[in-house]
Amino acid sequence: MNFRLSKILFFVVVLIFCGVEKAASQVVVTGSVEDVSGNPIEGAFLHWEEGGTVVGITDTAGRFRAELPAARVGEKRTLVARCPGYLSLSLPIKDDTRTLRFQLETDALNLEGVVITGTRTPKSLKDAPIITRVISAQDIAKVDATDVGELLQQELPGIEFTYSMNQQTSLNMCGFGGTNVLFLVDGERMAGETLDNIDYSRLNLDNVQSIEIVKGAASSLYGSNAVGGVVNLISREAAKPWSVNVNARYGSHNNQRYGASVGFRTKRWNSLTSFQYNSCGDVMFPDPKVEGEQNAYEKIYAFRTLNFKERLSYEPIQRLKFTARAGYFFRERFSSETANDRYRDFSGGLKANYRFIRNADIELAYSFDQYDKSDFLHAFRSDVRDYSNVQNSIRVLYNQRFFRKFTFTIGADYLYDYLLSYMFVDGGSESQHNIDGFLQLDYEPSQAWEIIGAVRYDYFSEFKASLDGLTGKLSGIYKKKFPNGQLSLRGSYSGGFRAPTLKELYMVFDMASIFTIYGNQNLKPQTSHNFQLSLEYSRAKFNVAVSGFYNIVDNSITTTWNKELNGMQYVNIQKMDVVGAELSLNARFDYGFGASASYAYTYEHFPKGVPLTTSTRPHALTAKVTYDHAWKKVALNVVLSGRYMSGLTSDEYTSLTDLTQTTRVHYPGYTIWRFNTSVTFWQALRLHFTIDNLFNYIPKVYYSNSPQTVGISFSGGFSLDIDQFNFKKNKKR
Amino acid sequence: MKHNCRFTLFLVILCASVGLLTGCHGICDWIYDDPEEDLLDPSLPDGWKELSDDGLSGTLYLDASSYTRWNYVDWLNTRYTPLDFGTDITPDSLAAIEPVAWDFAVHRYDVKTHGGRAAETRYTSIDELLSDCRSANTVGEWLSTQGIQLESDVWCDSVVTIDMSHMLDGYLVYLPSFYNRQISHWLDVNTSQMPPIYTKSDRIYVLVTGDGRAYALWLKNYISSGGVKGFMTIGYRYLGFLVEPLR
Missing domain, CATH: 2.60.40.1120 (Carboxypeptidase-like, regulatory domain)
Structure with a gap:
C-alpha cells in the first residue's frame, strides 16, 4: 500500500516539475x-x-x-x-x-470568446473540442430578456419552457426534461426543484457575462443530472474603476422591472452588487376557440420577484485570488385568494484560486444554496414553510499542463443534500452525502488535433450506485486551417448519469385524496450514452455548423401506477432513444447587418408500455436579423428574431392506471416573432423598446404546452450607466 | 506581505464562520412562522373557537378535511359531534349512528340541515344585517321584506364524495345524502384544473332550523393555520325565532 502511495506521489511530483520551464x-x-x-x-x-x-x-x-x-x-x-x-x-x-x-480581423462572431464549461479549462470557442454555444452579454442586452428561460427560447432551437401542473415551469431541451439538464451558476449547482425543474426565475440576467450551453451528456465532469446538457451562467466582474447602472422597464400586463448595480475595481479588489425587482399582473387567457375544448388554465398568476447578488474578489498576491459571493432571491405568486406561494433562495460561496507555477492551478470552493417554499396565509398573516432544500458542497480542482501538449485535470466534490418537504411523511426531512472524484486528460498532439478523455465516479450514501456511478467521456477535434477560415470536425462519446433524488426515494404524498405518490428506495440511477458528431466551418464573418447526436437512455426515472400500492410510484423504465440533428448559420455583413438561423430536429423513441410518451416538438427553428450602427454620440441597434415550434402528435395513454390504450393527440405548432430596438446616447443612456409576439399569435386553446402569450405585447425602458459621464471634464467646463 | 497574510487569515476565519453559521440544515428559519397548532380554548365546548357570554354568537372550528366524516353541530345544546365512517357507508347506516339532536352538519365543504331551510343573503357585514333585522318587528318579517327565499335541503346522489381514489378510473364514490344548496355556495371549488381553484363567498347565510330558530352564519376560513384545506372556521349569530324580534 505504501509502495503504491509513494508511486502516486512520485508521479504527481513529476507532473508538477514537468510544467516548470528552465530559464534559457x-x-x-x-x-x-x-x-x-x-x-x-x-x-x-x-x-x-x-x-x-x-x-x-x-x-x-x-x-x-x-x-x-x-x-x-x-x-x-x-x-x-x-x-x-x-x-x-x-x-x-x-x-x-x-x-x-x-x-x-474583427471577431464579428465571437469565435475567440473563451469557454470553460465543456472541459473545465479555458478554451477559445472555435478550438473547444466540445460543441459549446455561447450567449454573450451583448446578445442578452439586445434581446432584453429578464430570465434565462425567455432568452434560451429566443436564441436556441429545440428549447421550450412550458407549464406543467399548477403553472410550474417545465423545460424540454432536445427531448430532455428539467431533471436531465444541469443548470449551473459560475459552475455551482442550484438547490430546489418543483415538479422536476429548478426555479428558472432565479436565473435573472442581471450582470451575467455570458451563458454557455453544452448539449449532450457531461456527467464525467459535472456528475448527476448532466444527461441532456449543461447550461452555465457566468457572472460578470466589474470592468471599470467604478460603475453605477440604473435601469427600468415597463410593459403590457403591468409588467415592471427595476434594476440597479454598483461596481468597483482596484488593483486587488473587485466588487459588483446588483439588485433587480420584477412584477407582473394577472394575464387572463381568452376563451377557447374550439368547441368542446377547455383551457388548461384561466390565467397566468400575477407575481413579483426580487433578486440580489454580490460578487467580491480579492487578489492579495498575483497568483492568488479569493472570490466571495452572496445572493438572495424572493418570488411571490398570487395564485389564490387565501394564500400566496412564496419561494426564497439564500446562496453564498467562497472560492480560492491559486496558480502554483506557470502551468498549474488549484481551486478550492465552498458553496451553499438553500431553496425554500412557503405559503403566506392571508387569514393568519403567517408565512409557513413546507419545503427546504439545503446543499452544502466543497470542491477541489487541480489543473496541470505538462510536456506542452497535455493538460491534466483532477477534482473531487463533496455534497451534503438536505431536504425537508411536505411530500414526506409528516412533513419530515431526509438527507444524503455525495462524494465524487474525476480525472480528465487533454492531449493536443498538434495544432490540428485535440483529444480529451475523462472518467468520474459518484458515490451516494442513500442508494447503491455500483458501476452506474462511473461515467466517462472521450472527445476530439480536428481542425483544418485555410487562409480565410477553419474547418472543425468534432466527435464525442460521453456518459450521462442521474441519481435518484431524495424526493424520488422517500416521497409519500397524498394527491388530494385521489391517490398517493410513493418514493422507491430500490431505484437505480438513470444512465445514458451520448454520441455526437459535428462539422463546422468558420470564417471571420461567417459560420456554419451541422451536428447530430444519438442518446441511449437507460433506467429513466418516472412515476407509474402500482396496483399493489394502489397509487403512483417512482420506477426505472427500460431503454429509450433520443436522436437529433442541428444546423446553424451565422453571418455578419457589411454596414452593420447580421443574420443567424438554427434548425433542430429531435426524435424520441419510447418502447411500448413505458409510462412516458413523447412531449418534444420534432422541428424547431430560430432566426434573427440584426442591424447595428454607431455614430459619434449615438448608437442604434435593431433585432428581429423569431422562433418556430412544429406541431406535436403524441399517442397519450387514456388512463394513468392502465397503459394498454392510447389516444392520438395533436398539439398545434406556432411561430412567434419579436422586435427589439435600442438607441444609446453617449454610451451611457440606452432607451429600448420591444414588441413581443409581433404577428399577434393567439393559441385557439391553451394547453399546458402552449406558448404563454395572449397576443402582441409591448415594453419599453431605459438603462443608464452613470459612470459613462465624464464628470471631470464637465467640471472643467 | 504581512497585511496579505493577515487578510488571508481573515478570509479563512470568515470561511469557517460562514460554514458554521450556514449549517447543514439551512439558515434564516426566523423568517417563517411556525404553524400554530389550532388549539381551542378548553373552557369552551368542543368545536367552538369563540362563544359570546350571552351565547348568541360564536365561531365554530370544524375539521372537515376528511372525505369520510360528517361534522354535526347542535346550537341548542352547544354540542359538536364529528362522525367518522368508512367508504362502505350507506344513507341508512349513517342515519343509524347520527346524533339525535343537531342543527346543521358539514362534510368537506358540503352542508346539510336537520329539516331546516337556508338562503344566501346579499349581506357581507353582520352588523348591517343586524341593523336591518332590528328595524323589522320580527325576524320573519325582516326575511320577507328583504325577499330572502329559504330553501330546504334536496336529496342528492352525486354531491357528497366519500372516496376520491377511483378518479383515475373515471368515477368517484358518493354517499347519497340531503344537501343544502344555498349554504354550500359558501365555497366554490373549480376542479376543471389542477390544483382546483377555491373561491370563498363573503356573503352571509341565514339558516332556519326545523323548529324555527334563525341563525346568520358565514364562512370565515377553510384552511388551518398550517395551510391544510378542509378546516372550516364558521362565524354565526343567533337571530331568534321567526316570530320574535331580533334577539
Whole structure:
C-alpha cells in the first residue's frame, strides 16, 4: 500500500516539475499589431503559442517587444497575437526573425470568446473540442430578456419552457426534461426543484457575462443530472474603476422591472452588487376557440420577484485570488385568494484560486444554496414553510499542463443534500452525502488535433450506485486551417448519469385524496450514452455548423401506477432513444447587418408500455436579423428574431392506471416573432423598446404546452450607466 | 506581505464562520412562522373557537378535511359531534349512528340541515344585517321584506364524495345524502384544473332550523393555520325565532 502511495506521489511530483520551464538564453522579437485598416491595436497580448504564456503586450501605438527563450534545434515556433474583439493570428518565428507585423480581423462572431464549461479549462470557442454555444452579454442586452428561460427560447432551437401542473415551469431541451439538464451558476449547482425543474426565475440576467450551453451528456465532469446538457451562467466582474447602472422597464400586463448595480475595481479588489425587482399582473387567457375544448388554465398568476447578488474578489498576491459571493432571491405568486406561494433562495460561496507555477492551478470552493417554499396565509398573516432544500458542497480542482501538449485535470466534490418537504411523511426531512472524484486528460498532439478523455465516479450514501456511478467521456477535434477560415470536425462519446433524488426515494404524498405518490428506495440511477458528431466551418464573418447526436437512455426515472400500492410510484423504465440533428448559420455583413438561423430536429423513441410518451416538438427553428450602427454620440441597434415550434402528435395513454390504450393527440405548432430596438446616447443612456409576439399569435386553446402569450405585447425602458459621464471634464467646463 | 497574510487569515476565519453559521440544515428559519397548532380554548365546548357570554354568537372550528366524516353541530345544546365512517357507508347506516339532536352538519365543504331551510343573503357585514333585522318587528318579517327565499335541503346522489381514489378510473364514490344548496355556495371549488381553484363567498347565510330558530352564519376560513384545506372556521349569530324580534 505504501509502495503504491509513494508511486502516486512520485508521479504527481513529476507532473508538477514537468510544467516548470528552465530559464534559457532569450531572443527578442519586436513588431506591431494592427487591424485590417492599419490602425494600431492597444493592449493586444502576444503568446508564445506552444507554451501559451504571455510574452508581450502592445502599447498605445500597437507596438510590442517579446522576449522568447532560444529555440531548440529543429523546433518550430509561433507567436500568437490575441486581443478581445479580434480573431487571433499566429505567425511563425524562424531563427532569424526579429520583427513581426500582425494584422487582426474583427471577431464579428465571437469565435475567440473563451469557454470553460465543456472541459473545465479555458478554451477559445472555435478550438473547444466540445460543441459549446455561447450567449454573450451583448446578445442578452439586445434581446432584453429578464430570465434565462425567455432568452434560451429566443436564441436556441429545440428549447421550450412550458407549464406543467399548477403553472410550474417545465423545460424540454432536445427531448430532455428539467431533471436531465444541469443548470449551473459560475459552475455551482442550484438547490430546489418543483415538479422536476429548478426555479428558472432565479436565473435573472442581471450582470451575467455570458451563458454557455453544452448539449449532450457531461456527467464525467459535472456528475448527476448532466444527461441532456449543461447550461452555465457566468457572472460578470466589474470592468471599470467604478460603475453605477440604473435601469427600468415597463410593459403590457403591468409588467415592471427595476434594476440597479454598483461596481468597483482596484488593483486587488473587485466588487459588483446588483439588485433587480420584477412584477407582473394577472394575464387572463381568452376563451377557447374550439368547441368542446377547455383551457388548461384561466390565467397566468400575477407575481413579483426580487433578486440580489454580490460578487467580491480579492487578489492579495498575483497568483492568488479569493472570490466571495452572496445572493438572495424572493418570488411571490398570487395564485389564490387565501394564500400566496412564496419561494426564497439564500446562496453564498467562497472560492480560492491559486496558480502554483506557470502551468498549474488549484481551486478550492465552498458553496451553499438553500431553496425554500412557503405559503403566506392571508387569514393568519403567517408565512409557513413546507419545503427546504439545503446543499452544502466543497470542491477541489487541480489543473496541470505538462510536456506542452497535455493538460491534466483532477477534482473531487463533496455534497451534503438536505431536504425537508411536505411530500414526506409528516412533513419530515431526509438527507444524503455525495462524494465524487474525476480525472480528465487533454492531449493536443498538434495544432490540428485535440483529444480529451475523462472518467468520474459518484458515490451516494442513500442508494447503491455500483458501476452506474462511473461515467466517462472521450472527445476530439480536428481542425483544418485555410487562409480565410477553419474547418472543425468534432466527435464525442460521453456518459450521462442521474441519481435518484431524495424526493424520488422517500416521497409519500397524498394527491388530494385521489391517490398517493410513493418514493422507491430500490431505484437505480438513470444512465445514458451520448454520441455526437459535428462539422463546422468558420470564417471571420461567417459560420456554419451541422451536428447530430444519438442518446441511449437507460433506467429513466418516472412515476407509474402500482396496483399493489394502489397509487403512483417512482420506477426505472427500460431503454429509450433520443436522436437529433442541428444546423446553424451565422453571418455578419457589411454596414452593420447580421443574420443567424438554427434548425433542430429531435426524435424520441419510447418502447411500448413505458409510462412516458413523447412531449418534444420534432422541428424547431430560430432566426434573427440584426442591424447595428454607431455614430459619434449615438448608437442604434435593431433585432428581429423569431422562433418556430412544429406541431406535436403524441399517442397519450387514456388512463394513468392502465397503459394498454392510447389516444392520438395533436398539439398545434406556432411561430412567434419579436422586435427589439435600442438607441444609446453617449454610451451611457440606452432607451429600448420591444414588441413581443409581433404577428399577434393567439393559441385557439391553451394547453399546458402552449406558448404563454395572449397576443402582441409591448415594453419599453431605459438603462443608464452613470459612470459613462465624464464628470471631470464637465467640471472643467 | 504581512497585511496579505493577515487578510488571508481573515478570509479563512470568515470561511469557517460562514460554514458554521450556514449549517447543514439551512439558515434564516426566523423568517417563517411556525404553524400554530389550532388549539381551542378548553373552557369552551368542543368545536367552538369563540362563544359570546350571552351565547348568541360564536365561531365554530370544524375539521372537515376528511372525505369520510360528517361534522354535526347542535346550537341548542352547544354540542359538536364529528362522525367518522368508512367508504362502505350507506344513507341508512349513517342515519343509524347520527346524533339525535343537531342543527346543521358539514362534510368537506358540503352542508346539510336537520329539516331546516337556508338562503344566501346579499349581506357581507353582520352588523348591517343586524341593523336591518332590528328595524323589522320580527325576524320573519325582516326575511320577507328583504325577499330572502329559504330553501330546504334536496336529496342528492352525486354531491357528497366519500372516496376520491377511483378518479383515475373515471368515477368517484358518493354517499347519497340531503344537501343544502344555498349554504354550500359558501365555497366554490373549480376542479376543471389542477390544483382546483377555491373561491370563498363573503356573503352571509341565514339558516332556519326545523323548529324555527334563525341563525346568520358565514364562512370565515377553510384552511388551518398550517395551510391544510378542509378546516372550516364558521362565524354565526343567533337571530331568534321567526316570530320574535331580533334577539
